[in-house]
Amino acid sequence: MSFLRLLARNRLALAGLVVMACVCLLALVTPLLPLAAPDITDTGNRFRPPFSEGALLGTDHLGRDLLSRLLWGTRLSLAVGLAAAVTAAVLGAAIGIVAGFYGGRTDNLIMRGVDMLMAFPYILLALAIVAALGPGLMNALIAVAAVNIPFFARNIRGVTVGIAHKEFVDAARLSGMSDLRIVLTEILPNVVPVIVIAMSTTVGWMILETAGLSFLGLGSQPPVADLGSMLGEARAALITSPHTSVVPGAMILVIVMAINLLGDGVRDALDPRLKSGALNRPLPATQVARDAPVPAAQGGAALLSIDGLKTEFRVKGRVYRAVGGVDLDVRPGECLGLVGESGSGKSVTALSVMGLVASPPGVITGGSVHFDGQDLIGARYETLRRIRGDRVAYIFQDPQATLHPLYTIGTQLVEAIRAHHAVPRAEARARAVDLLGAVRIPNAAARIDSYPHELSGGMRQRVGIAMALANDPDVIIADEPTTALDVTVQAQILALLDELRRARGLAILFITHDFGVVAQLCDRVAVMYAGRIVETGPTDAILSRPAHPYTARLMACVPAPGGGRRRLATIPGLPPSVDDLPAGCAFAGRCDLVQDTCRRGEITLDPLTADRAVRCPTPLRAGAPAS
Amino acid sequence: MGSYILTRLLSAIPVLLGLSVIVFLIMAMIPGDPATAILGSYATPENVAKLNRDLGLDKPLVQRYFIWLGNMLQGDFGRSFSLNRPVLDEVAERFGATLVLAGTAFVICSALGVAAGVVSAARQYGAADKAITFAVLLGISIPSFFLGMMMILIFAVNLRLFPVSGMWPIYGARDAAALLRHLTLPALALSVVATGVIARLARSAMLEVLRQDFVRTARAKGVHERGVIWRHALRAAMVSIIPVLGIQAGFVLSGAVYIEIVFQWPGVGRMLVDAILKRDILLVQGGVVLVAACYVMFNIAVDVAQSLLDPRIRT
Ligand code: SF4
Numbered sequence: 039m040s041f042l043r044l045l046a047r048n049r050l051a052l053a054g055l056v057v058m059a060c061v062c063l064l065a066l067v068t069p070l071l072p073l074a075a076p077d078i079t080d081t082g083n084r085f086r087p088p089f090s091e092g093a094l095l096g097t098d099h100l101g102r103d104l105l106s107r108l109l110w111g112t113r114l115s116l117a118v119g120l121a122a123a124v125t126a127a128v129l130g131a132a133i134g135i136v137a138g139f140y141g142g143r144t145d146n147l148i149m150r151g152v153d154m155l156m157a158f159p160y161i162l163l164a165l166a167i168v169a170a171l172g173p174g175l176m177n178a179l180i181a182v183a184a185v186n187i188p189f190f191a192r193n194i195r196g197v198t199v200g201i202a203h204k205e206f207v208d209a210a211r212l213s214g215m216s217d218l219r220i221v222l223t224e225i226l227p228n229v230v231p232v233i234v235i236a237m238s239t240t241v242g243w244m245i246l247e248t249a250g251l252s253f254l255g256l257g258s259q260p261p262v263a264d265l266g267s268m269l270g271e272a273r274a275a276l277i278t279s280p281h282t283s284v285v286p287g288a289m290i291l292v293i294v295m296a297i298n299l300l301g302d303g304v305r306d307a308l309d310p311r312l313k314s315g316a317l318n319r320p321l322p323a324t325q326v327a328r329d330a331p332v333p334a335a336q337g338g339a340a341l342l343s344i345d346g347l348k349t350e351f352r353v354k355g356r357v358y359r360a361v362g363g364v365d366l367d368v369r370p371g372e373c374l375g376l377v378g379e380s381g382s383g384k385s386v387t388a389l390s391v392m393g394l395v396a397s398p399p400g401v402i403t404g405g406s407v408h409f410d411g412q413d414l415i416g417a418r419y420e421t422l423r424r425i426r427g428d429r430v431a432y433i434f435q436d437p438q439a440t441l442h443p444l445y446t447i448g449t450q451l452v453e454a455i456r457a458h459h460a461v462p463r464a465e466a467r468a469r470a471v472d473l474l475g476a477v478r479i480p481n482a483a484a485r486i487d488s489y490p491h492e493l494s495g496g497m498r499q500r501v502g503i504a505m506a507l508a509n510d511p512d513v514i515i516a517d518e519p520t521t522a523l524d525v526t527v528q529a530q531i532l533a534l535l536d537e538l539r540r541a542r543g544l545a546i547l548f549i550t551h552d553f554g555v556v557a558q559l560c561d562r563v564a565v566m567y568a569g570r571i572v573e574t575g576p577t578d579a580i581l582s583r584p585a586h587p588y589t590a591r592l593m594a595c596v597p598a599p600g601g602g603r604r605r606l607a608t609i610p611g612l613p614p615s616v617d618d619l620p621a622g623c624a625f626a627g628r629c630d631l632v633q634d635t636c637r638r639g640e641i642t643l644d645p646l647t648a649d650r651a652v653r654c655p656t657p658l659r660a661g662a663p664a665s
Numbered sequence: 666m667g668s669y670i671l672t673r674l675l676s677a678i679p680v681l682l683g684l685s686v687i688v689f690l691i692m693a694m695i696p697g698d699p700a701t702a703i704l705g706s707y708a709t710p711e712n713v714a715k716l717n718r719d720l721g722l723d724k725p726l727v728q729r730y731f732i733w734l735g736n737m738l739q740g741d742f743g744r745s746f747s748l749n750r751p752v753l754d755e756v757a758e759r760f761g762a763t764l765v766l767a768g769t770a771f772v773i774c775s776a777l778g779v780a781a782g783v784v785s786a787a788r789q790y791g792a793a794d795k796a797i798t799f800a801v802l803l804g805i806s807i808p809s810f811f812l813g814m815m816m817i818l819i820f821a822v823n824l825r826l827f828p829v830s831g832m833w834p835i836y837g838a839r840d841a842a843a844l845l846r847h848l849t850l851p852a853l854a855l856s857v858v859a860t861g862v863i864a865r866l867a868r869s870a871m872l873e874v875l876r877q878d879f880v881r882t883a884r885a886k887g888v889h890e891r892g893v894i895w896r897h898a899l900r901a902a903m904v905s906i907i908p909v910l911g912i913q914a915g916f917v918l919s920g921a922v923y924i925e926i927v928f929q930w931p932g933v934g935r936m937l938v939d940a941i942l943k944r945d946i947l948l949v950q951g952g953v954v955l956v957a958a959c960y961v962m963f964n965i966a967v968d969v970a971q972s973l974l975d976p977r978i979r980t
Contacts, residue, residue: 154683159919159960162953163687169941169949170694246808250923253810254938269811273927276814277822277829287811295806319789319875322890394885396876419890427887434885439878444900444975453896454886489976505886 051303057296065113074103076110077261085279098268098282099275107263108285114264116293118179118257119245125183126244127237130190131229135221137191138198149195155188164247168256175248175264178257182247190236197232201225231308238301242294249290265290322423323393324349326402326416333406340367340408341545342391342430342513347405347415349383349390352398359619360386362569363405365643366547368513373539373546375560375577377553377592383569384549388515390415391547392426409513428458431506433516437498441490447474447501448486454508473504477534496527503534513545520555532558553593557581565589568624571643575650585646585657588625623654631656669972673965684957685737689730692950742951747943752951756933760955763932766925767918769848770855774917775910778860779899782867782906786875787894797864804861809920813854813927820850851928855921859913866909870902877901904975911967915960 074092080101088096088104095104137148155163167181201207202225210220251257252266263271265286272282333345349361361383368374378384389395391407391414407414409430414422434440442450451470452463461469467486474482477500490498499519506514516535520528536559539546548560556563556577564574565586573586584590620626622637629636635655643653724732736742742752785797821829827850874880875898883897884890922934929935933952940948972978 150683154680154687157680157684157961157964158687158957159915161916161919161922162956165919165922165937165941166688166691166949166953167694169937169946169953170691172944173942242806249808250810253808254922254926256938256941266808269808269814273814276818280818283811283814283818287808287814290811291807294808295802298802298806317869317872317876319786319872320881322884322893392885394881396881423887423889425887426885432882432885434878434882436878440882442879442883442897442901443977444904453888453892457887457889457892491977505882508886 048303048306050299051306054296054299054301054303057292058300061112061293061296062116064109065116068109068113071109073106073109076102076106076263078102085275085282087279088281088285095285096279096281098272099279104282104285107268108265108289111263111265111268111286112289112293114175114258114262115245115249115266115290118175118248118264119241122179122183122186122244122248123237123241125179126186126240127190127233129183130187130236131194131233133187133191134194134196135198135225135229138195139202139217139221139225141199141202145195145199148191152188152191155185156192158185160185161247161250164251165256168251173256173259175252175258175262178248178251181251182244185247186240186244189240190233193232193236194229197229198225201228235305235308238297238304242297242301245297246290246294318398320396320398323419324390324395324397324400324402326393328402328404328416330404332413332415339369341370341410342366342368342547343406343408344387344391345406345408347387347390347407348403349386349395349400350403351400359569360400361390362619364566364569364571366564366571368545368547370512370545371539371543372562373548373560375556375563376547376549376566377551377556377563378566379551379592382566384566385517387566388432388517388547388549391515392430392432393422394426394432424458427454427506427511428509429511430513430515431509431511433499433502433506433514433519435518436522437495437502438490438522441498441501443490446487446489447493451486451501451505451508454505458509469508470504473507474501476507476538477501477504479504495523496531499523499527499531500534503531503538507538507542510542511544513547514539515547515549517549518551521550521552528555535559551592553581565592568619570624570653572625572653573651574643575646579647579650583658585650585652586654587629587631587658590658591628666972669978670969673968677961677965680961681958684961685734685954686730688950688954688957689733692946693726695946737954742954743947745940745945745948747940747945747948752948753955755936755948756952756955759931759933759936759952760959762930763918763921763925763934763956765844765848766851766855766930766932767914767921769852770859770921770924771914771917773852774856774859774863774913777856778863778913779867779903779906781860781864783871783894783899783902785864785868786871786898789872797868801861801864804857805865807857808923809854809858810923810927812857813851813924816850816854817927851924851930854927855917855924858920859917862916863906863909863913867902867906870905871898873905874898874902900974904971907967907971907974911964914963914967918956918960918963 080097083097083101084099086097086101088094090096092103095108098104098107133148133152137145163185164178164181167184168177171177171180207220207224210224215223248257249264249266249269252264253270255267255270258264258267260267260271268286269283269290272279272286276283344364344366347361347364348359351358351360364383364387366374366376366387376384376387386395386400390402391409393402393414395402402415405415409425412421414425441447445453448467448470451473452466455461455466455469456463459466471482471486474486479485479497479500485493485497490501493501499522502519506516519535520531523531532555535546538544546559548556550556560577562575563577563580564571565580565588566572567588573580573584573589575585580589581593584593620637622635622639623629623632623641626632626636633656641653641655643651644655645651646657740753742756744750745752745755748755781797781801785794788794817829820826827846871894875894879901880893880898883893888897919934921930921932922938924930925932925934926938933956937949937952939945940952
């Protein structure tokens, strides 16, 4: 069973399991061990220290052997805690299943009651129950079980509701099965893992709580003692004979800690979301592990020069080469379009520039990114941070997710400015209002105090652009900034970007999957496929005469510039998985013009004309119009 | 905003009524003759009969509940037989001490727990993360009463840094330094479990938030990593941390029972345990209802705090 294997792989959980197994074993064999009787008092031998003759752990205030009392007490505490857990689980699960299975009014009524009980401070409720029933171990057990029932009921109900409307349950109903049989055969098996998780996370608490009630004198009554009442009785002699307190206290600690370790392990093994290990925090900058020499900047006049960039994702022993050696140059004031399908590596390329690829799992394994003559890959974090948002700014795809939902747009703009320039808050705010005006947000002075959720999608993206412009950057990297917007708003945003770049002499690296957008905005285009550039050149030339078969196919998917209905022709087949790239041309599997030579060796990006290059030995006839 | 607070306050009414029903039903479970249980086994038959009449215990259950509720609404929680004074007076006097203790512990566990969780998430898998994770595990596994006893042994008896135990009635002396000395150990001992629980949750809430797009935006803006973590990520994570703070407040408030016993703190918890052992049912009943009601009101304050923090809820 994979569950047990997962559990075994978790070393801490295993340690918890081993400790618990030992404690349980000891508790089981206690009656068989040659121990002194736990209840025999011997007033001549009170408070003997540990390691005394005949009393390994010493004796308590009545001269009783502590080791013996410890083992018997452990036995009792475990039994009571476990009994409380099982009682709470069974009753809670029953209530939860009834509520979830029948739904409607039954459900409503039960869950109201459960919510009421959960509104109570937990220990207070247990105290009230013990107060009514009277002190005693059995009553403490009932109290602790009772206060935990709502927790189980709510958890199990949630799962049952999910199952009760599945097809196999409906089918069972139609076939005339009784409700009881449906619950037992269809629902219960699916609910058991949840019960196990809930029990494994609460049994430790229940042992602790019953011990607590005994400690207060409300649980086990003398002369019988569980660990809690041992501790309670020892308290009077805490200062003179601390060992009588330490012995039972440490035992409770060990038991509860072992159970918690085990419970965490069980939960991790059974909870599918945690199983994937998906919860990794991204580091402040993408990790860099370059093994080859760093290439020098190639593009002479370029402001931003990307050379041989390689970025991969390492997920559980598999390597996805998202970017496999990309060269790009962005010159001052130029707009370069980077085009490809989703998964082609264009966004990863863009994020790699400033080390913004989530890492782990992302790693930059090769190449260089020169900005203003300085290599940014592997640069110190502080160097990178100073350039981010100041000289090189980003505009992201979905402004709903990329703006902080809990700060006003003004706060976020002011922060963008003050991250790089020590200007007074009021001055930064005035500049923020100007910026909002510059991106054509009406009534900027009032809008600045809005929260993102109070703006429309188009307005939010204008804020995103304003934020990118905040420090007059040299380069803007725009990662599909219009994809999440509807067509009219898209056109407005593109017009705005075009106007801004001409007015401010901005260089833009524009990432998109849409040739229509490219035609409107970009001077040059690079087409990306499976992590590589397959074709580059001036926009006009490529739009009118694509040379790479993939470019031609991608263009066929979008309307021709300047009109025509959108033809949603898609390219048949899927891009190759980037953890398993074929030899030769990555497009071979989907290409109509594929030949045997295409699947062999390395196909290079070769110059076609002075300003064009293509990664295909048999490019489409230059001059042939796009399909 | 004002209307939001008002709706939340109104929504407390059914919860409070529900609480009173639950307490009433629990107390109705008392086996045997309630009046005997209330008066103790030494009560004379005349007294029992009188109390039965006074409390309406000879009437049907539903009617009894409304009588009890009506009395409570008029501030009459009955008389404690063991202390021979009105329940409300006793509880009110004790509650101040519990609030000081639990309030301090709550501030400690919120601040320390959130900070530990944030540091742990920011340094995921690093040395600090491992140390915090281990400390948290220890913290949530140690019984607070045992921890309190060990603290007395180490810090009060051996190092003589703090008084061993004890505290005057909270409305008495006003010596802040003495209060602080008496408060430090019990408040710390009381806060440890909740600190652990909060730290754990804060860590996972932070890890969840740090993967979101707006964190990448903050980094792309060139915000310093400190600001990314504490300003951007934590602010968003607080939305899921605050409800847990509310739940933990309940644990701290009711967990004060153990600490009040260990440190002989003159609060409601110790009063309740004494009352239970003496079978002073009216005192228990009154104490439980008042503390629970106070907790319900606190949770409303938490909801309001939540709405202040998240502009999306307010409208
Ligand atoms: S190399 Fe061959 S398979 Fe690849 S695009 Fe050119 S013709 Fe098609």
